[in-house]
Amino acid sequence: MHPLTLRFPGELEDEFAEEYSARTLTQVRGALVLGLVLYTVFGILDTWIAPAQRPTLWLIRYAIVGPLLALVIGLTYHPSFKRYREPVVSAVVLVAGLGIIAMTAIIPAPGNYLYYAGLLLVIVYAFTLVRLSLPFSMGISAVTIVAYLAVALSMSETPPELIVNNMFFLGSTVVIGFSANYSMSRYARTVFLQRRLIEAHTAQLQEKNEELLAKNQMLAESRAATIRTARRSELIFSALSETLPGTVLDEKYRLAEKIGSGNFGTVYRGEHIFLHHPVAVKIFRPAIGHLALEGIDRFRLEGISACRINHPNAVTVLDFDVSAGSLAYLVMELLNGRSLAEELRAEGRMSPTRCADVAACVCDALAEAHGAGIVHRDIKPSNVFLHHNHSEQLVKVIDFGIAKLTDTSAESDLQVSTVAGMFIGTPAYMAPERFVGDQYDGRADVYSVGVMMYEMLSGHVPFEVGNAGRWALAKKHIVEEPASLTAMNADVDPEMEAIVFDALGKTPGRRPTAQQLGARLHDYLMKAPSQPSPS
Numbered sequence: 001m002h003p004l005t006l007r008f009p010g011e012l013e014d015e016f017a018e019e020y021s022a023r024t025l026t027q028v029r030g031a032l033v034l035g036l037v038l039y040t041v042f043g044i045l046d047t048w049i050a051p052a053q054r055p056t057l058w059l060i061r062y063a064i065v066g067p068l069l070a071l072v073i074g075l076t077y078h079p080s081f082k083r084y085r086e087p088v089v090s091a092v093v094l095v096a097g098l099g100i101i102a103m104t105a106i107i108p109a110p111g112n113y114l115y116y117a118g119l120l121l122v123i124v125y126a127f128t129l130v131r132l133s134l135p136f137s138m139g140i141s142a143v144t145i146v147a148y149l150a151v152a153l154s155m156s157e158t159p160p161e162l163i164v165n166n167m168f169f170l171g172s173t174v175v176i177g178f179s180a181n182y183s184m185s186r187y188a189r190t191v192f193l194q195r196r197l198i199e200a201h202t203a204q205l206q207e208k209n210e211e212l213l214a215k216n217q218m219l220a221e222s223r224a225a226t227i228r229t230a231r232r233s234e235l236i237f238s239a240l241s242e243t244l245p246g247t248v249l250d251e252k253y254r255l256a257e258k259i260g261s262g263n264f265g266t267v268y269r270g271e272h273i274f275l276h277h278p279v280a281v282k283i284f285r286p287a288i289g290h291l292a293l294e295g296i297d298r299f300r301l302e303g304i305s306a307c308r309i310n311h312p313n314a315v316t317v318l319d320f321d322v323s324a325g326s327l328a329y330l331v332m333e334l335l336n337g338r339s340l341a342e343e344l345r346a347e348g349r350m351s352p353t354r355c356a357d358v359a360a361c362v363c364d365a366l367a368e369a370h371g372a373g374i375v376h377r378d379i380k381p382s383n384v385f386l387h388h389n390h391s392e393q394l395v396k397v398i399d400f401g402i403a404k405l406t407d408t409s410a411e412s413d414l415q416v417s418t419v420a421g422m423f424i425g426t427p428a429y430m431a432p433e434r435f436v437g438d439q440y441d442g443r444a445d446v447y448s449v450g451v452m453m454y455e456m457l458s459g460h461v462p463f464e465v466g467n468a469g470r471w472a473l474a475k476k477h478i479v480e481e482p483a484s485l486t487a488m489n490a491d492v493d494p495e496m497e498a499i500v501f502d503a504l505g506k507t508p509g510r511r512p513t514a515q516q517l518g519a520r521l522h523d524y525l526m527k528a529p530s531q532p533s534p535s
């Protein structure tokens with residue numbers, strides 16, 4: 001935009017003129033009607049001020065300027081008016097101004113002094129109401145002032161001080177009119193540019209939206225294909241799991257009967273062929289599509305170091321390998337007993353001391369793992385094993401690092417689980433930050449311990465949604481507070497409830513670390529009346 005004339009470069013000016021002219025046509029027509037009314041109504045004054053010259057004055061008003069204004073008002077309805085609008089409107093305003101100057105020449109002093117005010121009105125009118133551009137309104141003002149000066153100087157009756165006075169007034173009116181016109185034009189042009197910008201952005205957004213829709217469609221199709229492949233590979237894997245007993249893996253481990261199956265694979269009782277040592281072997285369900293290759297590479301790279309925790313409350317991992325090119329397996333000590341999940345199913349809820357016993361052991365194993373930089377990511381009752389070793393019971397956390405090894409995506413766990421349907425454990429135990437795809441650390445495991453303790457004490461997890469889906473569950477974990485435990489189980493004391501609720505803090509910063517939670521639970525147990533305890 002030019003700083004003085006405010007003109008846009010090139011074609012933009014034509015586009016603006018076209019749009020501006022269409023937008024302001026009604027206002028210009030209204031302004032012309034107003035001009036006509038004022039010009040004709042002021043004729044009443046002629047009878048009082050200059051009765052002798054009235055016929056000539058009325059000739060100017062009603063036979064020349066009035067009809068001309070009416071003609072231009074009529075022309076505004078013609079389709080080609082917009083093309084000639086500025087010169088036509090300027091001409092009629094100029095004629096009106098010259099008409100007033102003619103009247104001042106006809107009427108003798110001092111009566112004609114009263115008509116000079118009309119010139120001020122004409123100048124303001126040219127600059128504002130008829131929406132002329134600066135060059136046209138400046139032109140009208142200049143011609144009006146020069147014509148006034150010529151008439152005033154040639155008329156002996158006009159005293160010089162009056163001419164000077166009027167020149168001051170006319171000059172000031174031009175300045176005021178100029179600034180009004182300038183700011184109005186500037187505003188109109190800025191709005192025009194903004195509108196153009198919004199239109200361009202809207203078009204861009206629409207284009208992007210269409211692209212996104214197309215991509216979404218493709219994604220939905222590939223998801224459907226992935227799910228179909230996953231189902232097929234699931235079928236193949238279950239058939240394979242049934243045939244595996246009796247198989248020897250890498251000439252080292254003979255597989256015996258199946259113990260159970262989970263999200264990531266199937267666990268078998270097994271035997272180390274040379275050592276005749278009983279073991280448990282977890283065969284991982286092969287991943288699908290491109291994840292298969294990445295997954296195998298990851299297994300090879302991170303393998304045993306991701307799963308091995310050196311702690312009495314963590315299952316001992318003995319070996320880790322990939323057999324026959326793609327069958328990943330994990331060899332562990334064979335545990336004897338049942339998982340906490342099975343125990344809860346059989347016994348219902350637990351006493352606070354038993355709960356504290358089990359959870360303290362889980363925290364001890366987690367503290368060791370977190371210290372080594374390993375986050376479990378899938379703490380839940382089926383991954384806590386109550387192992388019977390001779391006469392004593394030992395709590396063993398299993399599946400360390402498995403969730404991370406099997407997760408090949410950088411997306412949030414919820415998305416991963418939705419896409420592949422099998423990479424994570426149970427969202428019922430998942431910390432809020434994992435649902436939204438935030439970075440997380442060991443305190444996500446602490447949250448899962450909190451959920452598990454809640455379940456041990458009340459018989460159910462804190463947040464359940466039935467079939468409402470994972471997002472509904474995510475919302476509950478993120479915003480809802482769990483129902484009071486003391487109200488549900490009279491055995492639960494406020495201290496135990498506080499321990500569980502602290503572990504269930506919505507943000508990692510509000511939760512204790514595994515070590516701190518373990519220490520609180522050990523303290524709690526010290527104060528509690530003594531009971532047989534697992535360790």
Ligand SMILES: Nc1ncnc2c1ncn2[C@@H]1O[C@H](COP(=O)(O)OP(=O)(O)OP(=O)(O)O)[C@@H](O)[C@H]1O
Pocket residue numbers: 259260261262263264265266267280282315332333334335336338339378382383385398399424425426
């Ligand atoms: N070292 C082990 N010794 C004896 N039993 C085991 C051992 N490891 C796992 N199990 C049992 O094998 C079964 C299957 O375990 P798996 O981990 O595959 O399933 P899950 O824990 O239910 O689900 P997820 O895949 O989410 O961990 C469970 O009942 C578990 O208790």
Ligand SMILES: [Mg+2]
Pocket residue numbers: 262382383398399
């Ligand atoms: Mg498991």
